[in-house]
Amino acid sequence: MTKTPRDSRGPADYDLSRFPAFAVTVDVVILTMVESVLHVLLVQRGEAPFKGVWAIPGGFKRPTESLDEAAKRELVEETGVDAARLLAQFGAYGDPGRDPRMNVVTVGYLAVLRDVGSVVAGSDAAQADLVPVADVLEERIDLAFDHLMIIRDAVERARVELEVSGIATAFLGPTFTIAELRAVYEAIWGVQLDAANFRRSILGEDGWVIPVGRRARPGSSGGRPPELYRAGRAWRQSGPIHRTPTEERN
Amino acid sequence: MTKTPRDSRGPADYDLSRFPAFAVTVDVVILTMVESVLHVLLVQRGEAPFKGVWAIPGGFKRPTESLDEAAKRELVEETGVDAARLLAQFGAYGDPGRDPRMNVVTVGYLAVLRDVGSVVAGSDAAQADLVPVADVLEERIDLAFDHLMIIRDAVERARVELEVSGIATAFLGPTFTIAELRAVYEAIWGVQLDAANFRRSILGEDGWVIPVGRRARPGSSGGRPPELYRAGRAWRQSGPIHRTPTEERN
DNA sequence: GGAGTTTTGGTCATTACGACCAATACCTTA
DNA sequence: TAAGGTATTGGTCGTAATGACCAAAACTCC
Numbered sequence: 020m021t022k023t024p025r026d027s028r029g030p031a032d033y034d035l036s037r038f039p040a041f042a043v044t045v046d047v048v049i050l051t052m053v054e055s056v057l058h059v060l061l062v063q064r065g066e067a068p069f070k071g072v073w074a075i076p077g078g079f080k081r082p083t084e085s086l087d088e089a090a091k092r093e094l095v096e097e098t099g100v101d102a103a104r105l106l107a108q109f110g111a112y113g114d115p116g117r118d119p120r121m122n123v124v125t126v127g128y129l130a131v132l133r134d135v136g137s138v139v140a141g142s143d144a145a146q147a148d149l150v151p152v153a154d155v156l157e158e159r160i161d162l163a164f165d166h167l168m169i170i171r172d173a174v175e176r177a178r179v180e181l182e183v184s185g186i187a188t189a190f191l192g193p194t195f196t197i198a199e200l201r202a203v204y205e206a207i208w209g210v211q212l213d214a215a216n217f218r219r220s221i222l223g224e225d226g227w228v229i230p231v232g233r234r235a236r237p238g239s240s241g242g243r244p245p246e247l248y249r250a251g252r253a254w255r256q257s258g259p260i261h262r263t264p265t266e267e268r269n
Numbered sequence: 270m271t272k273t274p275r276d277s278r279g280p281a282d283y284d285l286s287r288f289p290a291f292a293v294t295v296d297v298v299i300l301t302m303v304e305s306v307l308h309v310l311l312v313q314r315g316e317a318p319f320k321g322v323w324a325i326p327g328g329f330k331r332p333t334e335s336l337d338e339a340a341k342r343e344l345v346e347e348t349g350v351d352a353a354r355l356l357a358q359f360g361a362y363g364d365p366g367r368d369p370r371m372n373v374v375t376v377g378y379l380a381v382l383r384d385v386g387s388v389v390a391g392s393d394a395a396q397a398d399l400v401p402v403a404d405v406l407e408e409r410i411d412l413a414f415d416h417l418m419i420i421r422d423a424v425e426r427a428r429v430e431l432e433v434s435g436i437a438t439a440f441l442g443p444t445f446t447i448a449e450l451r452a453v454y455e456a457i458w459g460v461q462l463d464a465a466n467f468r469r470s471i472l473g474e475d476g477w478v479i480p481v482g483r484r485a486r487p488g489s490s491g492g493r494p495p496e497l498y499r500a501g502r503a504w505r506q507s508g509p510i511h512r513t514p515t516e517e518r519n
Numbered sequence: 520g521g522a523g524t525t526t527t528g529g530t531c532a533t534t535a536c537g538a539c540c541a542a543t544a545c546c547t548t549a
Numbered sequence: 550t551a552a553g554g555t556a557t558t559g560g561t562c563g564t565a566a567t568g569a570c571c572a573a574a575a576c577t578c579c
Contacts, residue, residue, distance in 0.1 A: 039332045040290035043363065043374050082289045082372045086363040111361040111376045113293065113336040122332045124293050124374065126361045183429075198557075216537060218558070223535095241546040242556030448526075466568060468527070473566095491577040492525025 041113075044125040045089040046077030046166070047106075048173035049098065051132045052190045055202040056151050059170060060098070061160075063146035068119050069163030073150075075170065077125065090128035097147070098132065105131045105189040109176040110169070117165050129173045129180075131189040174207075181207050182261055185254025196235050196245040197221060200228070204260055212260075220260055226253030291363075294375040295339040296327030296416070297356075298423035299348065301382045302440045305452040306401050309420060310348070311410075313396035318369050319413035323400075325420065327375065340378035347397070348382065355381040355439040359426040360419070367415045379423045379430075381439040424457075431457050432511055435504025446485050446495040447471060450478070454510055462510075470510055476503030 049060035061073040076097040080089040086108065095101055106128055113124035154160050155170050162170070180186045181204065188195070190203045201217045204210070221227050228248035237244045253259075299310035311323040326347040330339040336358065345351055356378055363374035404410050405420050412420070430436040431454065438445070440453045451467045454460070471477050478498035487494045503509075 038292045038329050041293045041330070041332075041374075042288045043291045043293070079288050080291070080363060080374070082291075083365055085365065086361055086374070089363075108360060110358060111336055113330060113339075113376070115333055115335065124291075124330070124336070124376075126363070126374075179433075196557090213537070213539090214556080215539090215558070215560085220536085237545060237556070240555060242554085243544040243558075244546090245557055446526090463568070463570090464525085465527070465529085465570090470567085487525070487576060489577095490524055492523085493527075493575040494577095495526055 039122065041122045041124050042118075043080040044077050044123055045080055045086060045093055045128060046075050046125050046169060047090055047093050047097065047128045047130050048075055048170055049094070049130045049132060050152070050173070050177060050190075051134070051149065052203060052206065053149055055206055057153075057174075057206045058149040059152050059155060059173075061148055061150055061155075061162075062097070063148075064163055065146075072163040073160055073166075074163040075166050076147075080126075086126050090126075090130075094128075094130050100132055105186065107176065107180065110172050112165060112169060114165065125169075127169050127173060129176055131177070131186055133190055133192055177207055178262075182258050184258060185250070187258065187260075188250040188254055194231050194233070194235075194247045194249050196247060197228070198245055200248075208262060210262075217260070224253075224259065226251045227259050289372065291372045291374050292368075293330040294327050294373055295330055295336060295343055295378060296325050296375050296419060297340055297343050297347070297378045297380050298325055298420055299344070299380045299382060300402070300423070300427060300440075301384070301399065302453060302456065303399055305456055307403075307424075307456045308399040309402050309405060309423075311398055311400055311405075311412075312347070313398075314413055315396075322413040323410055323416075324413040325416050326397075330376075336376050340376075340380075344378075344380050350382055355436065357426065357430065360422050362415060362419060364415065375419075377419050377423060379426055381427070381436055383440055383442055427457055428512075432508050434508060435500070437508065437510075438500040438504055441500075444481050444483075444485075444497045444499050446497060447478070448495055450498075458512060460512070467510065474503075474509065476501045477509050 051058050051060070060076065062076050064070055064072050064074050076093060078089070078093045078096070080086060084092065087106065090106055090108070091101075094106065108126060109129050110127045111124060112127065115122075117123065117125075150160060152170070152174055155162065155167065156174065158167070177186065187200060187203045191199055197218050198214065200221065201212055201214065204217070205212055227250075229251050231247045231249050233247045234244045235247050301308050301310070310326065312326050314320055314322050314324050326343060328339070328343050328346070330336060334342065337356070340356055340358070341351075344356065358376060359379050360377045361374060362377065365372070367373065367375075400410060402420070402424055405412065405417065406424065408417070427436065437450060437453045441449055447468050448464065450471065451462055451464065454467075455462055477500075479501050481497045481499050483497045484494045485497050
């Protein structure tokens with residue numbers, strides 16, 4: 020906290036009115052994969068300021084809940100999905116002018132979901148949509164407040180998290196193919212990975228993926244039907260694939 | 270932001286009193302190196318609650334400043350050192366009961382200083398001291414509020430930052446020896462690194478350290494006087510030394 | 520001058536990894 | 550049913566990275 024003996028303000032006076040009051044909100048950047056392209060969930064604001072402008076979902080923190088609980092609640096309210104496992108805080112934002120109405124400090128959370136499409140469709144009142152993050156990062160879409168910066172930080176956090184934790188499988192269903200897993204890495208890092216080498220890295224050490232015995236149906240373009248796997252227990256330690264400064268694609 | 274169309278509360282009503290008010294503080298975890306041991310700067314609280322208990326320095330954010338500016342200001346007020354370059358936000362904390370007086374959300378910042386010793390000595394009013402982080406992490410020292418958790422997160426952040434950024438040279442002076450640089454890695458990661466291999470990794474690619482032409486005086490235990498170096502330009506990209514899961518020491 | 524300590528340089532085996540090629544297995548179309 | 554296409558799967562190989570270990574160099578202290 021909070022108050023040190025050297026602070027210039029008065030001594031033991033705990034009158035809240037003597038200290039600046041802030042509204043604290045929680046904003047959730049929801050990332051998901053649609054056809055091997057990284058998407059972010061945006062909602063269209065229904066009121067001023069920034070009425071009609073796209074924004075990331077969020078809401079006020081309640082005094083009786085923690086920040087994590089607030090983020091989890093907002094996620095459920097927005098998508099109906101209870102994905103508490105994949106919810107990481109990545110930053111706080113409190114620039115003086117970021118909200119024209121009042122002093123607001125917001126805490127950004129990153130959530131990774133699979134197949135959020137149907138959930139979004141069921142979302143009634145809000146105009147919600149999944150848009151490619153590339154459209155956001157390259158500023159083809161206007162965002163409210165400082166949400167562009169927030170999404171930038173969230174995506175960067177996702178890139179790092181992909182390397183050090185098991186965030187990759189969170190984008191996928193309970194069973195998946197090696198190619199689907201590789202598509203996650205390629206989409207988030209913006210690189211092209213060799214299919215054979217990627218496979219070797221994943222299967223080389225065991226604990227990452229476990230063959231489930233079945234085969235998936237090949238895509239519409241034919242090809243050999245791939246083996247199906249499920250996530251192993253090693254994902255929460257550290258990721259199996261690491262970025263290299265070379266072979267950049269994007 | 271803040272407010273989405275699906276939020277359950279009322280529509281365009283921007284009366285601040287309708288939303289829960291929080292105090293927002295900034296707490297700074299100041300890490301430094303004392304004789305190859307990682308230390309954290311703590312202050313002894315002069316008022317209730319937690320009067321006389323050790324805590325990390327911090328203070329209230331002002332509505333006219335950003336979070337980064339608040340952290341920088343607190344750092345200057347506490348240590349007199351203007352080390353704005355090495356100041357990274359690592360987390361926000363807002364559990365309901367974390368401050369018994371009122372609703373406080375705090376944002377944690379990590380600051381890395383070199384040779385903060387004299388600065389601390391000059392700090393008058395506050396009882397300030399540098400304590401080994403090991404004493405804190407192993408709970409040999411009681412801390413106020415949730416500051417133990419905050420320091421835990423800060424140290425973990427420092428460990429990661431050491432790998433991906435040039436945080437290492439921030440612990441050292443303008444010129445340093447390879448052994449001093451290695452000591453930083455060994456202290457923060459709690460590992461033992463081979464001196465020869467470390468040297469090769471640092472000097473192998475250029476851009477990390479630049480020989481300054483002079484030699485340092487050997488330590489009290491004698492030995493060959495080491496070459497002096499200064500930090501190169503490559504440190505802000507990514508770190509030269511990476512952790513390996515093996516050879517753990519601590 | 521010798522012992523001790525630290526830096527600095529060298530060798531070597533192992534591993535990791537990217538580039539590339541080829542075989543396999545299935546679908547689609549003719 | 551046969552041929553072509555596509556994606557998966559397996560293999561080889563050269564290079565880079567790295568850890569273990571040894572030894573020489575340089576200086577201080579006794």
